[in-house]
Amino acid sequence: MSEEQSFLERLPARGEARDAEPTWVAARRQAGAARFEALGFPTKRDEQWKYTDVRRISQGRFALADNADFSPGQAAALTLPLASAIRLTFVDGVFSAELSDLAALPAGVTVEPLSQALSDNHEAVGGVLGRLTGVDFSPFAALNTAFSEEGAVIRLAPGTVVEAPIVVQFLSRANAEPVMCHPRVLIQAGARSEATVIEHFVGETDAANFTNVVAEALLERGAILTHYNLQEAPLGDLLVTSLQVDQGRDSRFTSFNVNLGGALVRNDLVSELNAEGAEAHLYGLFYAQGRQHVDNHTLVNHNAPHTISNENYKGILDDRARGVFNGKVVVKRDSQKIEADQSNANLLLSDRAEIDTKPELEIYADDVKCSHGATTGQLDEEAVFALRTRGLDEQTARGLLTLAFAGEVMDRVTLDAIAERVERAVAGKLPERFNLTGLVEVAALEQAGHAQEEGGHDRDG
């Protein structure tokens, strides 16, 4: 039996609930299974997977979780400390009403689990689900479709501005037998609506599950969406995410992709700039240690003239970690007056770490300004020296500079709680010899004091 078949064998004939489902849901699952079997797991012979070996997934045996039990105390400790957040929580892919918080839902906003959206009005979901990130997106998207069961549906009526961040939290448990889940996230942002959606991956330290999320976002005219892919998954977790964004006229999509956890992480992000004035801003930060493997693929399609994209990914790699960055910008024929910038900078802290980076440009129009850059290296010795002349010991100087390297991306984050959390996480990951804790505390205090003076403004993006 092939690896693909052994995965599909897990497809549940799970009981009566299925009988009540609309037929198109079953048909889609079948189509997903068929497509997945035809595509098969990617190998290193596939250009898109040249540097990422998915055998840890394909040769794994994963069950499906059937409950969402999680100690509320522990969950609270893992949850992002965002005071007024709207929250959907999934435990190993299973929706947990107990750990979700939908109390603050303003008018014009729908945030609900996919199962509920299907039972309430399946036709409203059926039209858009899978339109973007369909079965042909990748083998993993096809696999997700085959197992499609649960997920998050977020809808914003035209003109709705949601102040509170919408958090979709994926908790991973330390199960006796590793499990897999294939959640789907659907975001529909109506004209001129505005929201922040955070996909947060976190879990119990010893977890070793496989999470395969497929997300799609439709931004109508003038919609503004800020999306966080905050990955603090346990170090044993295998994580594959796929997100495709369809952007209408004058819409703006900002993505923060922060990868700190997971044994094997692969993120695919596609932005389709379909009409004039659409903008995509993609920021990424990955920090991998031990034998972590983090692979980020981004693709920006400039399908219309007067569109803008801007991308900045930073990577820090230590020990035997491996990072992959592949950013592609495509300017279609007749998409004139394009501005596209892309940069990827990487810092290698160990001789056994490896980075494979490929910033690609594919351009079919002439009146464009496109650039990309990629650098890999060490900390600037002159900067280290400058700090040392100011009395810092070498380790602290290096630690600070590493933090500053990450800071170039994190400074763009407008949610303080997240910026601080990531900063601390990065500081905590720095090799012990850096001993930054004290300095970070001092800096945090100073910043708090500073913020108070200025009336507690959020940082500006």
Place this chain on the structure above:
Amino acid sequence: MATEEMEQLVRREYTQGFVTDIESDTVPPGLDESVIAFISQKKGEPQWMLDWRLEAYHQWLKMTSPSWAHLSYPPIDYQAISYYSAPKKPEDRPQSLDEVDPKLLETYEKLGIPLHERAALAGVAVDAVFDSVSVTTTFKDKLAEAGVIFCSISEAIRDYPELVRQYLGSVVPQGDNYFAALNSAVFTDGSFVYVPEGVTCPMELSTYFRINAANTGQFERTLIVCDKRSQVSYLEGCTAPQRDENQLHAAVVELVALEDAYIKYSTVQNWYPGDEDGKGGIYNFVTKRADCRGDRSKVSWTQVETGSAITWKYPSCMLRGKDSVGEFYSVAVTNGRQQADTGTKMIHIGANTKSTIVSKGIAAGRSDQAYRGLVKIGPRARGARNFTQCDSLLIGDRCGAHTFPYQEIGNSTATVEHEATTSKIGEDQLFYCRQRGISEEDAVNMIVNGFCKDVFQELPMEFAVEAEALLNVTLEGAVG
């Protein structure tokens, strides 16, 4: 500029397209073991060479044509190609230029390269390859005095079998890739250079490759070996006559630099690019690789690519020796329906190795071009450095420019930088020149030449002049 005038210029016929009518001794199209045996026999090769060719052929049979490049062309029928063609009467080959077929000399005249004059004036020894057999070699004696061996690869196989056997295929093995395997099986000519220890080659070496007889692919094999502390500068330039059927060209160039050696390899490639509908034109699938085997060795590739319907070419450096240096300077110009997928590979293996990549791509008309490069830093390449810059200039809205730079970095002490930009000629730049009374055509040439300056200044003098002129001709009228 008036659109008509522009179109007129774009449609200029290939001025260097003509066919010289020399009877060729050609085998019928097709490829099998007997053809390879025929080539080998015709060249008077020893048994080991034939075995080597056959081994390559058997590997080739098992391979498939690469499809990863950003190129599109109909499948090539390898059985429709004739693999050997030589000017008539190879046994009475001319001993000096006077004996050379006047028609051949005329061909060079038309190209603007008066061979004897050029050879004498510029002090360049020319190993002219007219189709597949080396017709004449000048300055051989002067080179022999310095101990430099410069001859056709066939002569080398006959006269210096030990050297050839030692180095042939040591940089580009027979089964390296589809086209290299094909070349290894059927190569008919090319140059061989050996510069002995401590010798600086007294003159620049140059070979003009020409493809002439219809339907014959040309498969040159060039091998240059620089022994310890030696230096050589090698020039390769190409033009081809106009014809309708696509011609396959699959060359292999191997460079070996031992300790402290320096090889400079410059190419100006101006083969027939096909007509405005993309009909005809050369298919250029070339494998060029240098092995910086010795410590402190250096190899510098400089190329100006303006011709061919399809270019598939990645001159590479294996930086094995400590402190060895690899350089790649490239200008690629595509117009009409040309397609080019070109770039380089810098494989850093030894400590403190350095590489520089400067690639300038200019796409006009309905052409498509891609820079594809790899910088790989191995775990033992401590302190390795790479700087890459690849810029593209787009002229017109029907062309495409693409960049696919791969970086694989496995060493924390390495510093790798890559920069790329894509833009068009600025309206304000043009306006500035026009305002000072410079015609649009001249302004564009000036701007484009400035864009390519970093590369042109790496070319040997006489090549630089030729390259600039070539660029101007290729792009004439492409801007509006």
